[in-house]
Amino acid sequence: MMGVASGFSLTGHIPFCHTFAPFATRRAFDQLFISGGYAQTTINIFGSDPGFAVGPNGGTHTSWEDVALMRMIPNSIVCDPTDGIQLAWLIRELADKAGIHYIRANRKAVREVYETDARFELGKGNILKQGRHIALFASGQLISETLDIAEELALKGADVTVVDMFTIKPLDNNLVIELSKTHDLIISIENHSVTGGLGSAIADVIAEAGLNAKLLKIGVNERFGQVGSPDYLQDEFGLSKTKSKQKF
Template structure:
């Protein structure tokens, strides 16, 4: 079960990458078949913590991401449970063929962490920006695709993936983020979480933007607008049942994602509505036909209109 923090203003005490690395270490302690593969980002991703603790369970593959995925698939075929990491675009777009064929088609297991999605990439710029990683990974048959919102959720997800077979992709910031959930919270693959109740507007978000969605809901409450927020951390498989239940009697639905509105969370939600023939005023709030650029994460979040204030504007607009 999960519980939402009453005070969400403070960032986690450690980077998200360190939480993920510590979770992998715990997974290795439970099963020595778990291994970590890295693409020359050991310091940035904190996987050097794993290397130090369990050097025999760590492989540095260098800046050769497609080869890293190939190595992971080979290890999976021999009974190992590989985790791989690199920046989001290199963990998906650059290695898509290897993940699709050597991974999914060959029935191998790969746990893929794509870091710094969307605006969180900061000064690494447009070449390292991914607005399309979720869209790509959703097309892989039977893949699980997640966008983690905080260190509690990230750590739980890593431990869960270590017990499962198949292609698993999760994205998240490298740095510390504001926590949404209390320590010890647990979740369920394929199920969303109602993190705030409301009766007027339904907001479905995922990842780091869940905190901003909650901020927007608090601001609108002062204006007499009641906003419900769902953390749809598991985008594939998506929780159709929860969407169709919570959209009932709402005046509008808004999706809010650090991703392109093409193929990501908003597309997944739209597909659920269309399949069920549900009609409701619907706004997709994300990135539309843009490439990334250089800047601080705070600047980029504003530049791509992904702040709580931008979401407030979208909700007010659709209600009018």
């Protein structure tokens, strides 16, 4: 699929590819890296049902590593949209850009966070809730739970900032640095491995800026996928609202 897409790109077309996230990334990585990135072609890739969203398809169809892989391709763009409105904007935005673009996408309905007239910018995080004490960075399907967590923490006296970091590469480094300086704790919550994803990208920024910031990464640690409903898997892998709150 990715080899054919590269050929379409070389003949002046704008290819869009879609399959399950592990097949779009892990299985096709060499083609994406060489026929895509190295050859400087343009391919728009949609990896559907990432992480726990894959549900009963099981471990073979589960991707905890897709973001990490796609971040490794030089000059790639990696996005994890929150809802259908943001996804539609990304499709229009990336259609006019050259390069390798990876978008995580859910096939099932998710909570709509944005209004239809919302505007976004690649490489810029969106502050959905402004606070002072804790900064929660999340993306994709977990934005909904993160907003709920922030509301519950507010009832206990914690003033929480919620950031939709829908562009994981390029990351909004300036926003990470700003919030790391003004908040007591930075937390990343991701439907992905704690290695190589959003939390790792944030950690790199904090370390390279020489900041003395506390960072907690919430994600999947050293596990393969398994069979179950999305709700069951989200809880099993520690990404439900209840399990996430227990970690901090």
